[in-house]
Amino acid sequence: MNAIVIYKSKYGSTKTYAEWIAEELGCKAVDAKQIKIDDLAEYDTIIYGGGLYAEVIAGVTIITKNMEKLKDKKLIIYTTGITPLDCRDYYDKMVIEKNFKGDIASKVKVFNFLGKMKMSELSLVHRTALKTLKKIMSSKENPSEMEKLLVELCDADGDFSDRNAITDLIQYVKE
Numbered sequence: 001m002n003a004i005v006i007y008k009s010k011y012g013s014t015k016t017y018a019e020w021i022a023e024e025l026g027c028k029a030v031d032a033k034q035i036k037i038d039d040l041a042e043y044d045t046i047i048y049g050g051g052l053y054a055e056v057i058a059g060v061t062i063i064t065k066n067m068e069k070l071k072d073k074k075l076i077i078y079t080t081g082i083t084p085l086d087c088r089d090y091y092d093k094m095v096i097e098k099n100f101k102g103d104i105a106s107k108v109k110v111f112n113f114l115g116k117m118k119m120s121e122l123s124l125v126h127r128t129a130l131k132t133l134k135k136i137m138s139s140k141e142n143p144s145e146m147e148k149l150l151v152e153l154c155d156a157d158g159d160f161s162d163r164n165a166i167t168d169l170i171q172y173v174k175e
């Protein structure tokens, strides 16, 4: 196995997971900014990690726009986010539909991890976006369970990263 971990991380959580995974696999973890798609030709296993921002996996298009070039590779994608991991409709439907068009979902294996959201570290743009989202969701008359959860998550403040969570991914890579 010749693997590489690539990540896009604004606040560091996805990078931390990339380093943990790379350490377990004995391979490199590289910021996606430093990667051109042709650099990946030499690897047979590509692990891409991105934080979730409004259900979008940050930077994942480096994979999804290059499926032809990556077609013979084992492709693994992990997300980091603050939505509880038991919200399977969120991860298995909303996130998948938003990020993987056509048959791409059947060609990648996706893992979801809890990340970090520390209010004091967020950019002004992100803090404002969360405030606006909370205001909109709070004003709904009959909010769905998901909308109620979103209101709560807007106030999440902490680091929920967990090294033990990568076990299944590592096992899948080694299979």
Ligand SMILES: Cc1cc2nc3c(=O)[nH]c(=O)nc-3n(C[C@H](O)[C@H](O)[C@H](O)COP(=O)(O)O)c2cc1C
Pocket: 008, 009, 010, 011, 012, 013, 014, 015, 050, 051, 052, 053, 054, 055, 056, 080, 081, 082, 083, 114, 115, 116, 117, 122, 126, 127, 129, 130
């Ligand atoms: C503006 C904003 C939008 C976010 N949207 C989502 C989301 O849709 N789903 C989710 O689970 N987490 C969401 N999060 C939480 C981030 O995904 C989480 O903090 C993640 O660990 C960030 O990764 P990073 O530290 O590598 O940048 C959001 C955070 C911010 C600031």
